[in-house]
Amino acid sequence: DVKVTQSSRYLVKRTGEKVFLECVQDMDHENMFWYRQDPGLGLRLIYFSYDVKMKEKGDIPEGYSVSREKKERFSLILESASTNQTSMYLCASSPLTATTEAFFGQGTRLTVV
Amino acid sequence: AQSVTQPDIHITVSEGASLELRCNYSYGATPYLFWYVQSPGQGLQLLLKYFSGDTLVQGIKGFEAEFKRSQSSFNLRKPSVHWSDAAEYFCAVGAPGTYKYIFGTGTRLKVLA
Numbered sequence: 001d002v003k004v005t006q007s008s009r010y011l012v013k014r015t016g017e018k019v020f021l022e023c024v025q026d027m028d029h030e031n032m033f034w035y036r037q038d039p040g041l042g043l044r045l046i047y048f049s050y051d052v053k054m055k056e057k058g059d060i061p062e063g064y065s066v067s068r069e070k071k072e073r074f075s076l077i078l079e080s081a082s083t084n085q086t087s088m089y090l091c092a093s094s095p096l097t098a099t100t101e102a103f104f105g106q107g108t109r110l111t112v113v
Numbered sequence: 114a115q116s117v118t119q120p121d122i123h124i125t126v127s128e129g130a131s132l133e134l135r136c137n138y139s140y141g142a143t144p145y146l147f148w149y150v151q152s153p154g155q156g157l158q159l160l161l162k163y164f165s166g167d168t169l170v171q172g173i174k175g176f177e178a179e180f181k182r183s184q185s186s187f188n189l190r191k192p193s194v195h196w197s198d199a200a201e202y203f204c205a206v207g208a209p210g211t212y213k214y215i216f217g218t219g220t221r222l223k224v225l226a
Contacts, residue, residue, distance in 0.1 A: 004156070031212050040122070042203065042218035043157075050212050058213075090156055098207030098214050099145045099164065104156035 003027070006091050006105040013112050019078040021108050023091030030095060032074035033102065036060060037088040046089075049074055081112045115140050117206050119217035126194050127225045134189040134220050136204030145207035146187045147214070148178055152200045160202075163187060174198070199224045 007022035025032065031050050035043040045058030047066040055066050063085060067075045074093075078085055088109050092102040116139045126132055138144055145164050149157040161172025168180040178189045187204060204217040 009154075033214075035216075040218060043216040045213065048212055056212075092157075094212075097209065098211050099209050100207075101147055101159045101162055102157075102214060104149075104158070106156045107154070109154075 004091055004093055004103050004105040006108050008108050011108060011110045013081050015082060015112055017081050019081045021076040021089055023074045023105055024072050025093040027093060029093035031093060033092040034066065034076045035090040037090055083112050086110060086112045115206060115208060115215050117204050117215050117217040119204055119220050121220045123221050125223040125225060128196050129193050132191045132194045134202050136187045136217060137185050138206045140206055146180060147205040148189050149203045150200050157203060194224055196224045196226060198222060
């Protein structure tokens with residue numbers, strides 16, 4: 001069964017902290033994504049990666065960075081967390097281009113206080 | 114520019130009633146179309162997808178969707194809604210030759226007993 005696993009369901013962090021959100025997929029997919037989900041705004045793409053060590057900015061990359069050292073793992077990094085980064089973060093993976101469906105993790109709800 | 118519009122932010126139906134969720138897209142060529150469902154606090158699960166062929170596609174949980182090129186629409190339907198269908202529904206477009214998916218802002222479905 002296809003699986004995308006995010007390391008935490010809920011996180012509470014303080015303003016200014018460096019935050020790591022981890023995502024692992026077991027499907028040998030080339031592509032991995034990080035989305036941010038906010039009410040009324042839908043899913044907004046932060047970063048995506050189409051290969052190991054390869055990454056591209058999405059629509060809202062400011063304040064975030066990513067790391068993909070291994071094919072199965074894609075990390076989202078908040079260099080200095082701020083309250084406006086309080087949100088639901090969703091990781092996804094897909095095997096090919098956007099002509100095939102993406103598979104999503106269960107999400108991480110991050111609260112920055 | 115590619116875009117996806119879900120005009121209904123909230124929809125409320127009674128259990129057993131029929132359901133139609135609207136999705137309109139803007140894309141220059143034949144798009145790859147997806148419907149996802151998100152239960153509270155969870156990630157997104159694929160309901161169905163359209164790539165080509167028969168314009169009426171069947172998905173999981175008794176859902177179907179119809180692709181209408183002339184109207185640039187891909188509306189999701191279910192003949193009889195169950196209380197467990199209460200969730201948020203997202204329409205998405207995948208662009209051939211790219212890695213990115215464009216998501217609508219979602220429609221939140223409430224089901225009355």
